[in-house]
Amino acid sequence: MATPASPDLKRYRGAVIGAGGIARQSHLPALRGALGARVDVIALVDSATDVSPVDAIPLLSRPEQLHELAPLDFIDICTPTASHLELTLWGLEQGYHVVCEKPVALTRAEAGMIAAAARTNGRIVMPCHQYRHNPVWMKVKEWLASGAIGRWHLAEFSVHRSAADSGRVAEGTPWRGTSAAGRGGVLLDHGTHLVYQLLDVAGMPASVSAWTGRLRHARYEVEDTASLRFEYPGRLVTMFFTWAARARENRIRFVGDAGAIEWTGGELRLERAGAV
Template sequence: MSATTRGCPPLRGAVIGYGFIGALGHLPAYAERRHRRGDVEIVAIADICEARRELAARTYPEARIYADHHTLLAMEADGLDFVDICTPPCDHAAIAHAALDMGLHVLCEKPLTPTLGEAAALLEHAEAAQRVLFPCHNYKHAPVVRAIRDIIDSGRIGDVQAVVLNTMRNTHAKGVTEWNTHWRRHREFSGGGIAMDHGSHSFYLTFDWMGTYPVAVTAKMTNMAAMRYDTEDNATVTLTFPNGLASAQLSWTAGVRKVTYAIQGSRGAILVDDDDLQVAVMRATDGPDVAQGAVDWDVERCSIASHWGDASHTTWFDALLERFRRAIATEDWVSRDAHEAYRCVEVITAAYQSAADGCREIPLYGSVHLLQHHVESVAHVGEAIAVTS
């Protein structure tokens, strides 16, 4: 029986995938947490690349190193509480199912899976196994994003009616040089391009800020590097919610690394430019004609250090790990976060279908069970996406 089952910390975990995010994001965060709180420790690491395994062994000599997740689970499962999956998305489902079969909790990098059928199966497996399935939705824990949540909760800007999210990058996120630096641009590993990679972050933030889930999706995508890669590098996705609209503009060719968010409410708005946050709230009105300046505004500006330039986002991981631990402690096997991960895959799947079909609006179904027939009809739609240069 594992330490967590007995209710005794620390949690004992294994990291599967020692690429960029595993090596520079998750593992340093675990080491820091172990040093400060002593409630988690990583006892094993697996990676299919020999050079990465050698580096892991030098960096974490106390951890046992394995060539694949099969061997790691066979040797370590009895002494583990969880696995943390940091591989490319193509392997998420298989590793997660294997861990759940061994009675382990699962923390998984986004997107949860590249396909909707895989995502549905994982949620059902976690519920049946009574083990936590938890996504790494780390943007929720950026300090400036947490400030947005606090402002919305305060009611200062009224009811959120629209959201605009711009994620600008000068290139796709590169993998480690020892393995496959450009795996995010190859569908067989990534499952898709920037909509698959950055889409999850934008979409789960819209769910949170709009306070509900979308009912339809429209999308346009292009690939300016179509001669080299088979995944999109630009995507514009519009989500229709019962209470408004959200628009996400995602680019790997923007010439800059930046995020800008606008959360528009019935009495005000929040504007974010990386760490800079501005809140504008209507204070008083002298008449009905708002457009002619009959409104006074209270405007506040501040800067909240969130380290957007650090792609490892290590400083955001502690709060995410705390939510994972809480889900385990409360036996919340398939939490709201897990359902949001599923909904992200649903939106991404529908966005690919819309882009491949002339930006047609695609309805969303929501329920895992009701979606099965829909899953089968769009399982390979990503392959048909227009990749105009």
């Protein structure tokens, strides 16, 4: 249940663009739940003809129609990756703040365009890097920063899935498996989160190497498996992502000279001197 807002706090009017799974399962429940005391979702925008409405939220077919519902403070972009840059720049040009699903930009040049547009229009762009705020990850960061396992020298990240998320369409190739809509495969879809998590605790690596390929899903136009190696002075980090696994599994492990941290199967463990 949303906490009642103070009458002195501003209420924000926003619109969600894209009515697929991530919008319905995550963004809309959050905006109308815990954030509902300060946020009004005034519209849902999606050009597909088979989109079902969400409660009493007006359903629009084009972002330009949002002008009819002014004033608007922000847009929340929940569309496939290929549209993120265009919609983000459009939103900034309209004077809206922008929340956008990851990845917002795919190249340094695209990121520069977004940063310049945000500065020009005096607006904020917030990528959905929600893993940063996961309570378990915050505890991992706390342990690393406090030296709970000494100086860590090895880290392993892995994500196993049996296929790309199907999104709103249950049959055929999911949009994440296409180059036109997804702009990349499992590395872009899952790797985005884990890479920024790594950078938060280790900074920029001295070198990066990678392997990508399709092991199981021949109809995909993008890789279904990726392996990365990040090298630092006295440290090595490996990442493995796949849509070719038999079961869903996530794992993060840090090894230090005084212990280890492991997060797997929904359980977080700190091991020091052989004791957990």
